[in-house]
Amino acid sequence: MNDADQCSGAKSNGKGKPSTPTPNGLAQDVSNLGLQDVPKVKSKNLNVVEEFGKAKMKDAVSFVVVGHVDHGKSTLMGRLLYDLRVVDEKTVDKLRRDSKKIGKGSFALAWVMDATSDERERGVTVDIATKYFETEKTRFTILDAPGHQDFIPNMISGASQADLAVLVIDASTNSFEAGLRGQTKEHAMLVRSMGVQRLIVAVNKMDACEWSQDRFKEIQQQMTAFLASANFSSKSVSFVPCAGLTGDNVVVPVDSAKAPWYKGSTLIQELDHAEPTKRLLEKPLRMTISEVFSSSPNNPISVSGKVDAGSLQVGDKVKILPSGETAVIKSLDADGQPADWAVAGQIVVLNLALGELHLKHGDIICHEKDALKNVKEFTAKILSFEHIMPMYVDVHRGPMHAPGKIIRLVATLNKADGEVAKKRPKVIQPGVAARVVIELDEEMPLEAPNKIVLRADGRSVAAGLIE
Ligand code: GTP
Ligand code: MG
Numbered sequence: 001m002n003d004a005d006q007c008s009g010a011k012s013n014g015k016g017k018p019s020t021p022t023p024n025g026l027a028q029d030v031s032n033l034g035l036q037d038v039p040k041v042k043s044k045n046l047n048v049v050e051e052f053g054k055a056k057m058k059d060a061v062s063f064v065v066v067g068h069v070d071h072g073k074s075t076l077m078g079r080l081l082y083d084l085r086v087v088d089e090k091t092v093d094k095l096r097r098d099s100k101k102i103g104k105g106s107f108a109l110a111w112v113m114d115a116t117s118d119e120r121e122r123g124v125t126v127d128i129a130t131k132y133f134e135t136e137k138t139r140f141t142i143l144d145a146p147g148h149q150d151f152i153p154n155m156i157s158g159a160s161q162a163d164l165a166v167l168v169i170d171a172s173t174n175s176f177e178a179g180l181r182g183q184t185k186e187h188a189m190l191v192r193s194m195g196v197q198r199l200i201v202a203v204n205k206m207d208a209c210e211w212s213q214d215r216f217k218e219i220q221q222q223m224t225a226f227l228a229s230a231n232f233s234s235k236s237v238s239f240v241p242c243a244g245l246t247g248d249n250v251v252v253p254v255d256s257a258k259a260p261w262y263k264g265s266t267l268i269q270e271l272d273h274a275e276p277t278k279r280l281l282e283k284p285l286r287m288t289i290s291e292v293f294s295s296s297p298n299n300p301i302s303v304s305g306k307v308d309a310g311s312l313q314v315g316d317k318v319k320i321l322p323s324g325e326t327a328v329i330k331s332l333d334a335d336g337q338p339a340d341w342a343v344a345g346q347i348v349v350l351n352l353a354l355g356e357l358h359l360k361h362g363d364i365i366c367h368e369k370d371a372l373k374n375v376k377e378f379t380a381k382i383l384s385f386e387h388i389m390p391m392y393v394d395v396h397r398g399p400m401h402a403p404g405k406i407i408r409l410v411a412t413l414n415k416a417d418g419e420v421a422k423k424r425p426k427v428i429q430p431g432v433a434a435r436v437v438i439e440l441d442e443e444m445p446l447e448a449p450n451k452i453v454l455r456a457d458g459r460s461v462a463a464g465l466i467e
Contacts, residue, residue, distance in 0.1 A: 041315045041329070041353060042315055044340060045315075046313050048281075048311035049281050052281065052311070057139075058134065058139045059139070060138070060140075060276060060335075060345045061138050061277060062140070062161055062163050063140065063143065063162055063200075064158045064159045064161070064164075065142065065143065065145055066167055066168070066187040066191060067167050067184060068170070068184045069124060069147035070124075071169060071175065071204060072168055072170060072245070073144055073166075074110035074113040075109045075110045075244040076166075076242070076250065077112070077113050077131065077144050078092075078110055079245070080267065082247075083250060083251035084133050084251055091112075095108045095111045095112065099111055107123050109245070113125065114129065115129065124147075124148050125148075126146055126151055126154070128145055128155075128158040130142065135268070135272050139335060141306075141347050145187075147183055152190075152455075153396060153455075154399075156396050156398070156399075159190055159191045160398040164196060164197075164198040165199050165200070167202065169203050169219060169223070171203050171204065171215050171219060171241070175205070176219055176222075185226060185230070188227060188230055189383075189385060189463070190460055192232055193451070193453070193463030193464060194463065197232070197236050198237075198275065201227075202240050202267055204242055205244075205245070206254075206259070207245065207248065211254070213259070213262075216262075231415070238265075238270055240266070241259065242267050250267045283310050284367065285307070285309065285311065285312055285367045286308040286364060286365075287350075288306065288308060288365075288398045288399065289305045289320075289360070289399075290361065290362075291304045295351060299351035301351070302349055303349070305347070305348065305365075306345075307343060307344050310344060312332075312341065313340055313342075315328065316329045318365050319368045320364070321363060321365075321371065322374050322445050323363070326368065327352040328353045330351045334347075334348050335348075362397075362400030363400070373445065375444065375445075375446050377439045377440070378438055378446055379410070379466075380436060380464050380466050380467060381433065381435055382433070382434055382452075382464030383415075383433050384461065384462045385460055386462070387428065388406065388427065388436070390409065391405065391456060392405045392456065393438070393461065394456065395440060396452060396453040397451070401455075403441045404439055404440035405439055406437070407437050409426070409434060409436055410424070410436060412432050414433070420435075433464075446466050449466060451465055452464060452465070452466060
């Protein structure tokens with residue numbers, strides 16, 4: 001674990017842990033753990049909903065940081081954590097020295113988030129990094145996503161856990177324009193179709209355009225028009241000019257000598273206005289595994305992820321889908337702290353005791369009594385990004401994905417009220433809402449209203465909800 005991880009208590013992110021086993025190593029570890037070795041775990045039989053009420057927890061908000069490659073997402077988050085003193089001076093000094101040594105000095109703050117040697121050498125984020133920080137009223141989870149188009153599946157996995165999104169845009173000459181042709185629009189459309197309504201557009205690298213008000217306005221105007229067409233309500237979108245590298249207007253307001261025209265919020269103030277997550281406490285337990293790793297020799301099998309719905313506690317017997325195998329929760333961390341229980345909205349690490357398993361990234365944990373079902377065929381309401389016809393697609397649900405095909409175009413729908421516009425269309429044009437039937441090559445655990453993304457030939461072609 002690196003220093004930055006220790007500071008933030010972000011145990012759910014196994015990045016940079018040399019001890020994290022490969023999938024094969026894990027299988028080896030697991031096969032060494034015979035059924036007879038599984039320790040008995042006592043449940044305290046807590047009423048978790050009551051415990052949650054007594055705990056008077058802060059509001060919880062998870063946000064995903066998206067945008068075109070290199071627009072400064074990780075640097076901005078590194079800066080935020082540094083200026084909030086979640087990451088200390090000593091850690092950042094070391095990152096500055098180490099990054100300089102390999103000629104990547106400008107990435108020192110990004111390295112707070114980018115912890116693997118691969119990411120550091122290449123200077124790009126590959127997988128979601130999870131970090132935590134608190135303000136007076138809210139406990140925030142940062143999900144820093146990769147911008148590179150090769151890693152969109154990882155970005156989708158982050159977006160599926162988010163309540164709001166920060167879309168980072170590089171304001172410097174030509175960069176904003178390059179982003180529009182690249183992932184700026186694709187990421188915005190994806191987060192919107194994953195149900196994210198609230199968007200903060202961080203107009204970043206303002207130092208590189210001398211804090212030009214004209215440039216800020218130009219970006220704001222173009223993006224406002226595009227976001228309205230992508231179904232974002234103008235009330236839910238705000239724009240904040242900032243510079244992660246220099247730290248202007250992230251936590252500390254920008255100097256009025258630099259930007260006399262700007263009187264609005266800093267990025268942290270804008271985040272603090274966020275509506276807290278509605279916790280679906282009374283629903284059946286659903287948790288999507290975002291990572292499988294070994295947290296210690298005593299805990300060879302740990303999983304991390306967000307509790308999407310319901311609650312869980314130490315001692316609970318859980319079922320894992322799609323395999324249907326069962327396990328017992330030996331111990332757990334909730335939002336980076338050891339805990340007896342956890343509820344919807346929290347990001348957790350579960351240390352599992354089980355006889356044999358084939359766990360993987362994207363699997364879903366539930367209780368046996370109200371477990372999710374595997375399905376082979378389903379209907380979905382989608383918004384198309386490209387032309388859609390009966391075709392092969394990869395179906396993504398959070399980090400899980402499986403090949404399948406669109407077997408029927410049932411109808412196109414009016415975007416405003418969801419009513420049928422045209423039955424049995426031959427093709428669905430880009431930007432049109434539609435109902436389609438999809439058949440999977442293999443069963444996948446799905447239920448309404450899970451959010452899905454359909455991809456073909458390395459591009460996102462549509463996104464929507466299971467009906
Ligand atoms: P991916 O995760 O790979 O998509 O990249 P990213 O968006 O996280 O960008 P990252 O933070 O890795 O920064 C990319 C480059 O932009 C680095 O060289 C940073 O130093 C530079 N950069 C980031 N923020 C700023 C800024 O505010 N001003 C200037 N001038 N450069 C910045
Ligand atoms: Mg990054």
